[in-house]
Amino acid sequence: MFDALIDGLFLVLQWKAFSLMMVGMGVGFVVGLLPGIGGPATLALMLPFIFKMSPAEAFAFLLGMHSVAATTGDITSVLFGVPGEGLSAATVIDGHPMAKRGEAGRALGAALMSSLVGALIGAVFLALAVPIVRPLVLSFGSPELFMLSVVGISCITSLSGLGARGQIRGFAMGCLGLLVSTIGQERQSGSLRFDMGMMYLWDGLDLIPVLVGIFAIPEIVDLAVRGTAIAGDRPAEDLQKGVIEGIKDTFRHFWLVFRCSAIGVFVGIMPGAGGGVAQWVAYAHAVQSAKDAKEREGFGKGDVRGVLGPGAANNSKEGGELIPTIAFGVPGSGAMAILLGGFLIMGIVPGPDMLTKHLAITYSMVWTLVIANIMCVILCLGILNHLAKITYVRGGLMIPFVLFLIFVGSYTANGQIADLIVTFLFGFLGYIMVLLGWPRPPMVLGFVLGKLIETYLFISVSRYGFSWLTHPIVVFLILLTALVIAYPFIQERRQRSRSPANA
Amino acid sequence: MRRMSILSLLVGFSMIPLMVSSARGQANFYEGKVITLVIGAKGAGSLIAATQITAHHLGKYIPGKPAVIVQEMPGAAHLLATNSVFNVAKPDGLTILASNPNVAVAQLAKVEQVRFDVRKFHWLGSTGADGVALSIRTDLPYKTFEDIRKADQDLIVGTTGPGSNAHDFPLLLKEFAGAKFRLVSGYPSNGDVQLAVQRKEVDVWAALATTIKLAVDQGIVRAIVRGRVASPGFENLPVDEDLATSSVGKAIMGIRALPLAIGRAFAAPPGTPADRVAILREAFAKVIKDPEFLAEGKKAKIDFQYISGEQALKDFTALLNQTPEVLKEMGKYIKLEG
Numbered sequence: 001m002f003d004a005l006i007d008g009l010f011l012v013l014q015w016k017a018f019s020l021m022m023v024g025m026g027v028g029f030v031v032g033l034l035p036g037i038g039g040p041a042t043l044a045l046m047l048p049f050i051f052k053m054s055p056a057e058a059f060a061f062l063l064g065m066h067s068v069a070a071t072t073g074d075i076t077s078v079l080f081g082v083p084g085e086g087l088s089a090a091t092v093i094d095g096h097p098m099a100k101r102g103e104a105g106r107a108l109g110a111a112l113m114s115s116l117v118g119a120l121i122g123a124v125f126l127a128l129a130v131p132i133v134r135p136l137v138l139s140f141g142s143p144e145l146f147m148l149s150v151v152g153i154s155c156i157t158s159l160s161g162l163g164a165r166g167q168i169r170g171f172a173m174g175c176l177g178l179l180v181s182t183i184g185q186e187r188q189s190g191s192l193r194f195d196m197g198m199m200y201l202w203d204g205l206d207l208i209p210v211l212v213g214i215f216a217i218p219e220i221v222d223l224a225v226r227g228t229a230i231a232g233d234r235p236a237e238d239l240q241k242g243v244i245e246g247i248k249d250t251f252r253h254f255w256l257v258f259r260c261s262a263i264g265v266f267v268g269i270m271p272g273a274g275g276g277v278a279q280w281v282a283y284a285h286a287v288q289s290a291k292d293a294k295e296r297e298g299f300g301k302g303d304v305r306g307v308l309g310p311g312a313a314n315n316s317k318e319g320g321e322l323i324p325t326i327a328f329g330v331p332g333s334g335a336m337a338i339l340l341g342g343f344l345i346m347g348i349v350p351g352p353d354m355l356t357k358h359l360a361i362t363y364s365m366v367w368t369l370v371i372a373n374i375m376c377v378i379l380c381l382g383i384l385n386h387l388a389k390i391t392y393v394r395g396g397l398m399i400p401f402v403l404f405l406i407f408v409g410s411y412t413a414n415g416q417i418a419d420l421i422v423t424f425l426f427g428f429l430g431y432i433m434v435l436l437g438w439p440r441p442p443m444v445l446g447f448v449l450g451k452l453i454e455t456y457l458f459i460s461v462s463r464y465g466f467s468w469l470t471h472p473i474v475v476f477l478i479l480l481t482a483l484v485i486a487y488p489f490i491q492e493r494r495q496r497s498r499s500p501a502n503a
Numbered sequence: 504m505r506r507m508s509i510l511s512l513l514v515g516f517s518m519i520p521l522m523v524s525s526a527r528g529q530a531n532f533y534e535g536k537v538i539t540l541v542i543g544a545k546g547a548g549s550l551i552a553a554t555q556i557t558a559h560h561l562g563k564y565i566p567g568k569p570a571v572i573v574q575e576m577p578g579a580a581h582l583l584a585t586n587s588v589f590n591v592a593k594p595d596g597l598t599i600l601a602s603n604p605n606v607a608v609a610q611l612a613k614v615e616q617v618r619f620d621v622r623k624f625h626w627l628g629s630t631g632a633d634g635v636a637l638s639i640r641t642d643l644p645y646k647t648f649e650d651i652r653k654a655d656q657d658l659i660v661g662t663t664g665p666g667s668n669a670h671d672f673p674l675l676l677k678e679f680a681g682a683k684f685r686l687v688s689g690y691p692s693n694g695d696v697q698l699a700v701q702r703k704e705v706d707v708w709a710a711l712a713t714t715i716k717l718a719v720d721q722g723i724v725r726a727i728v729r730g731r732v733a734s735p736g737f738e739n740l741p742v743d744e745d746l747a748t749s750s751v752g753k754a755i756m757g758i759r760a761l762p763l764a765i766g767r768a769f770a771a772p773p774g775t776p777a778d779r780v781a782i783l784r785e786a787f788a789k790v791i792k793d794p795e796f797l798a799e800g801k802k803a804k805i806d807f808q809y810i811s812g813e814q815a816l817k818d819f820t821a822l823l824n825q826t827p828e829v830l831k832e833m834g835k836y837i838k839l840e841g
Contacts, residue, residue, distance in 0.1 A: 324698075
């Protein structure tokens, strides 16, 4: 295994592979920065270039691009409130309010450093987990995956506001998300639901136009209404100081970053769990780290921990997602599906061989993730000062530019005009939700997990009847769900019992 | 008489520059242009990989050496892309559909959303047929289809849902050949079914022969039955149509076999000028013999063989020519894939 690790490093460091990785990183950097335009669309565009490359070169090129796009996507999320990548939306929740408060530098420093730490932890986990990863993945059947999705959706309690009113609103939004996820053709019988006679809706709604609409449009409207720059009329912050402060935050909350990275890797490893889930669960976990109600209320208004958690998970999951893709041929996200297409062209068959015979190639991918992330963060830290200045540019100048890129980004999801309509409709919904104080994250979580829950519940019941409820991992996950749901209430109660004592 | 023949000779000669300029015109037409191969899927899959490889080489066989790119337009099991190329794309020889011939079954079933007639496309050629095969976990004792018929309990078949090969192939074997199967549908992809086989959640799995072959080579499954199209390595397996115990079953299996026999076919929309269709047909016929193209196919484990556009059209016409009785029976078992 150690030999393969070293061989993998040498595969990446060969001049050709390394130069191609740099080219890929350059493309990924620009694409990640452009609001709304994500890595998967670019990966698909770049696929034809790999024909003449060796496998190590091709994956250095593609993964270098992909991992950098994931990191720089966070920058756009923080600065504009527009998910830079379809899947980096959770960073928007706290990152953008920080930018609005004039703390863009700090938020960016935190996002980048946590991304780097997340990527490194993810890679280490991945390297160490190779011998046990096959039995681990095989022990998670449909019932276990169903329960894992239920644990994910139980995070809604943490993503909703405090008190009965907050919880009810969060629950309602979660249900709305679940409902939206049922649009399209049902997988079991093939019957169509809520398709309104439109073929576009047969495959259900795509995550990217929905996320971009629900988060970006309200921010644009808000910017237009305020008529100021993103950071308002505040005096310019000392950006250098802010960035350093953000980096320090990462280490101040190192255990949170560590735990969220672990969440990212684990969710990434689970086949079919989907990349969109990891950072929302990590965000919910970050919210749970709030010590009291007052601290918890700060989430969503610019708590740096809300940036650190998803930032770390977003990059650590990249390593995790590679596992089901290379060992089982089941891609965990759109980007991984395109990477799998690259495997086919390269003549590599995903399977157990990738963890034994071709381990060096697998490790070369891990090394690419590590090297590309380190280089990207160093480069970004150098130019962050200039990037953060964007928040002081007058809104009137920013809006057309950002709006244009948002719609281009949505359009790249499926290349259909209907993508733009979905973006607009969910933008309207998002704006109403912001206006009336209904939380958006529970809805997104419901939407992301809805299809998984339905699919795996159906398969579990039709395959095992109800005997799956006695599977040991399922029982453990049921208990975990109960704990996750109860945690905010336990916390509140503990807080209440403590406060009279303090008084 | 003599004057007439001299006149006709003169007219004939005067046509030569016109013919030359027409050929040059086509060369000029494609020069500096981009040909788009539209495919109704995205992500991974042998159809996408085969289309990417075709795009990589097609341009060099078209006068003017245009660039060739792949545009993914996923949705409604390829219907969206097929509708779009048939109705929306400009018929100028620059937009080509990388089709999934299964859309003809949707046309046959008179699905409301079908806005095309496969018989009106200009079929340019196919890069090869891919068969379908049914396989079983290697650790189970069943080695032949007869063993499956005599199994003491139902075997669990994992499927991706109605309309897919993974679902319809075992369903028809269950209904018309006495296979002891219980279908568990709804797995998101073939990869997920294969994973379910490895964790013993599923016993039986059917898919395109290329996909099953990879799993057989890894020792995960053993192939038991195949469809009409014989893929390399599976030639000696029993064919589903021979196992059917009723003529209706055999006819429905036959309908399902036709699109697979047409394979990865390409088409230009109706109205495309005949000379450009001819150029494109010639290019497809040539690209299939290109050693680099074949080498890339071999690397991707895709078996390329040329099937002419005329043959594809003939097969589509045969597919759509069914008796009302067979259609009625088919409607009970075959639905569309999502």
